[in-house]
Amino acid sequence: MDRFAHLEWPFFEGRHRKLxxxxxxxxxxxxxxxxxxDADAICKRLVQDLGCAGYLDHVANENVDVRSASVLREIFAYHAGLADFAFVMQGLGSGAIALAxxxxxxxxxxxxAATGDAIAAFALSEPDAGSDxxxxxxxxxxxxxxxxxxxxxxxxxxxxxxxxxxVFAKAEEGISAFIVEAGELDASERIDIVAPHPMAVLKLKDSKATLLGEAGQGFKLAMRNLDIFRTTVAGAALGFARRAFHEALTRSRDxxxxxxxxxDFQLTQAKLAxxxxxxxxxxxxxxxxxxxxDVQKKRITREAAMAKMHATEAAQQVIDDAVQICGGLGxxxxxxxxKLYREVRALRIYEGATEVQKLIIARDLLKS
Ligand SMILES: Cc1cc2nc3c(=O)[nH]c(=O)nc-3n(C[C@H](O)[C@H](O)[C@H](O)COP(=O)(O)OP(=O)(O)OC[C@H]3O[C@@H](n4cnc5c(N)ncnc54)[C@H](O)[C@@H]3O)c2cc1C
Structure with missing residues (x-):
């Protein structure tokens, strides 16, 4: 299966194929x-290398081309999960600044963030506020x-x-967005997850912050940012799934x-199909x-939710099938x-779990 055959579809332009x-x-x-x-050291180096090579400009930008960002996530995820992570976090972390x-x-x-000279982060979730x-x-x-x-x-x-x-916080006017510099908070409590990424609990205590956009507009801003990046999660899921498919196809032939x-067995062929x-x-x-x-300039809340939900759930199944085909090696x-089996799991949870995407899709359908 040609990994780049889809770039001939009418959704793409010559610049996407070149990229x-x-x-x-x-x-x-x-x-x-x-x-x-060492995930911390690797991610710091990745941000610099991706910045020098000019790739971060595709996500840390006022005009993100969602197709370019998704194609790049596909490619980086195919080769190394941490490269995809370091790449997209520069965009997700600076996206609200680009917007407001x-x-x-x-x-x-x-x-x-676009040159790789500063590392960005997006801090919305709290111990008692994830999906909600x-x-x-x-x-x-x-x-x-x-x-x-x-x-x-x-x-x-x-x-x-x-x-x-x-950082998103509640002001008198409602949820608002702020920029907080690293020295103003405590990020010493680190979190270890199945596929290690730099991750921490943040403790803010009288932390100096700069307002981003208008007070009270933070929730809308976070959702607009997620609208852009949710589609690219589907791109990353595609990259993981394509890599698993490649490994399964190669192993089943060999x-x-x-x-x-x-x-040669039809049970294997059915899986591959x-x-x-x-x-x-x-x-x-x-x-x-x-x-x-990108082209029709539409708000894509429903379409992005469908892409994220389907691509992450499908990638999980494809990777599970690849593990099965590889047997003990898997x-x-x-x-x-x-590695893919561990890497893909979080995608069905972050930036809105699958259940949340279903509610977004249904709400949009019922509204129209
Ligand atoms: C690897 C990783 C990276 C992350 N990075 C960031 C980050 O950079 N910044 C940030 O702010 N957050 C981040 N998160 C947090 C992420 O956004 C939350 O984990 C997610 O929103 C889910 O929240 P929760 O973990 O509190 O689960 P909960 O909100 O407790 O949800 C638990 C489960 O309940 C189910 N559920 C949710 N809503 C409903 C419903 N209405 N009906 C039925 N079932 C439902 C879903 O299956 C969900 O998985 C990250 C999480 C992970 C795992």
């Missing part, structure tokens, strides 16, 4: 170190000319290595069994959402499909 070709070569030549053990920042804030934070975003308790109070924040954030990607955090190969179909369906939904936003620590 994909260049990124594929770059990823193949430059990401070997991204499979090491002042020119000075954009110069100070967004530009540095409106339940956040972190408080924002005016202090002198500025603001001070008190509260706890959790599950914060890049927590502990970020230079700045976009594995001798009962005087034939594993691929299901996997390839699920991957194509994910790609169609992902790039339909990207094309509607669960051997360090084997590509074993």
């Amino acid at each position: 994909a070709r260049e990124a594929e070569t770059w990823a193949r030549d430059n990401l070997a170190y991204a499979h090491g053990e 920042g002042t020119e000075a804030q954009k110069r100070k934070y967004l530009k540095k 975003v409106q339940a956040i308790k972190t408080l924002a109070k005016r202090k002198g000319d500025g603001w001070a924040l008190d509260g706890t954030k959790t599950w914060i990607s890049n927590g502990g290595i970020a230079d700045f955090y976009v 594995r001798s069994m009962f005087g034939k190969t594993l691929a 299901d996997m390839a179909t699920a991957i194509d369906a994910s790609a169609l939904l992902t790039y339909r959402a990207g094309w509607e936003r 669960v051997m620590r360090g084997h590509p499909v074993e």
Whole structure:
């Protein structure tokens, strides 16, 4: 299966095909170190390398082209999960600044996120507010000319290595967005997850913060930011699924069994057919959402939710099938499909769990 055949679909332009070709070569030549053990050190280096190579500009930007960002996530996820993570976090972490920042804030934070000179993070979730975003308790109070924040954030990607955090907190006017520099909060409590990424709990205590956009508009801002990046989660899921499919196809052809190969058995062929179909369906939904936003300039809340939900659930199934096809090798620590099995799981939870995506889709259908 040609991994880039979909780039001939009418959703794409020549510049996407050129970007994909260049990124594929770059990823193949430059990401070997991204499979090491020290996730913090790897991510810091990845941000610099991705910045130098010019890729971060595709996500840390006022005009994110969703198709380009998704194609890049596909490619980075295919080669190394941490490369995809480091890439997208620069965009998610600076996205609210791109959407609502002042020119000075954009110069100070967004530009540095795009060159890899500063690491960005997005801090919305709290111990008692995950899917129920409106339940956040972190408080924002005016202090002198500025603001001070008190509260706890959790599950914060890049927590502990970020230079700045976009933090959502409750002010008198309602949920508002703020920029908090790393020195203003405590990120020493780290969180270890199945596929290690830099992640921490953030403790804010009278932390100095700068308002981002208008007070009371933070919830809308967070949702607008997620509208853009949710489609790209589907892109990452596609990259993981394509890699698992490649490993399964190769193994099934190479594995001798009962005087034939594993691929000669119809039970295997049925699995491969299901996997390839699920991957194509994910790609169609992902790039339909990207094309509607980039070209038709539409709000894509429903389309992005469909893409995220389908592509992450399908990737989980494709990767599970790949583990099954690889047999014992599939669960051997360090084997590509074993890593994918751990890597893909969180995608069905973050940026809105599958159940939340279903509610978003149904709400939109019932409204229309
Ligand atoms: C790897 C990873 C990275 C993350 N990075 C960040 C980050 O950078 N910044 C940030 O702010 N947050 C981040 N998060 C947090 C993430 O957004 C939350 O985990 C997510 O919103 C779910 O919240 P929760 O974990 O509190 O689960 P809960 O809200 O407790 O939900 C638990 C489960 O309930 C189910 N559920 C939810 N709503 C409904 C419903 N209405 N009906 C029925 N079932 C429902 C879902 O299956 C869900 O998984 C990250 C999480 C992970 C795992």
